[in-house]
Amino acid sequence: DARVTQTxxxxxxxxxxxxxxxxxxxxxxxxxxxxxxxxxxxxELLAYFRNRAPxxxxxxxxxxxxxxxxxxxxxxxKIQPSEPRDSAVYFCxxxxxxxxxxxxxxxxxxxxxxxx
Amino acid sequence: GQSLEQxxxxxxxxxxxxxxxxxxxxxxxxxxxxxxxxxxGAPTFLSYNALDGLEETGxxxxxxxxxxxxxxxxxxxxxxxxxxxxxxxxxxAGNMLTFGxxxxxxxxx
Numbered sequence: 001d002a003r004v005t006q007t008x009x010x011x012x013x014x015x016x017x018x019x020x021x022x023x024x025x026x027x028x029x030x031x032x033x034x035x036x037x038x039x040x041x042x043x044e045l046l047a048y049f050r051n052r053a054p055x056x057x058x059x060x061x062x063x064x065x066x067x068x069x070x071x072x073x074x075x076x077x078k079i080q081p082s083e084p085r086d087s088a089v090y091f092c093x094x095x096x097x098x099x100x101x102x103x104x105x106x107x108x109x110x111x112x113x114x115x116x
Numbered sequence: 117g118q119s120l121e122q123x124x125x126x127x128x129x130x131x132x133x134x135x136x137x138x139x140x141x142x143x144x145x146x147x148x149x150x151x152x153x154x155x156x157g158a159p160t161f162l163s164y165n166a167l168d169g170l171e172e173t174g175x176x177x178x179x180x181x182x183x184x185x186x187x188x189x190x191x192x193x194x195x196x197x198x199x200x201x202x203x204x205x206x207x208x209a210g211n212m213l214t215f216g217x218x219x220x221x222x223x224x225x
Contacts, residue, residue: 104161
């Protein structure tokens with residue numbers, strides 16, 4: 001049963017450390033999204049890839065965050081240096097890239113990040 | 117920009133019907149989606165409306181009125197397992213979703 005996988009599932013780190021989160025989209029999906037979820041801000045879109053090309057990262061703090069897709073089976077989200085305010089659940093989602101806005105996004109289980 | 121409004125919390129009893137409303141302000145609107153998220157879990161897709169009217173999927177139905185920038189999710193024959201957060205989200209042509217703040221539904225026996 002096809003699922004989006006994310007690693008690590010949990011991460012505790014100290015302020016200033018680099019954090020790398022990985023996502024394997026569902027095979028055959030050509031869109032990948034990164035979201036951040038906090039109680040205060042809800043679900044926020046950080047980055048969006050289509051066919052491995054970044055289409056939108058306007059929601060991502062550029063000074064410390066970066067997102068890449070080295071290949072079609074791997075998406076990464078890095079934070080360097082991390083700060084306590086980055087503590088959140090980071091979700092990766094993938095989709096088939098259906099046209100006209102109708103796209104079901106399949107979410108991974110998330111990475112729960114705590115920056116001390 | 118885009119903004120969505122939905123109630124923060126709704127409580128209902130098992131077996132009842134509950135409606136969760138969502139109003140939105142957006143440019144480049146293509147459709148309204150609903151996602152369910154259980155505590156500690158990931159959002160999962162429930163429904164999508166691009167045209168006005170009601171879409172039914174089992175116990176869940178979703179409605180959209182584009183002229184009123186309004187939609188709702190209707191849950192019938194509520195079960196305890198329906199206790200979760202429900203998010204409406206608007207999509208644009210590029211398939212990007214903007215989510216509302218979520219409605220926490222508590223189903224009581």
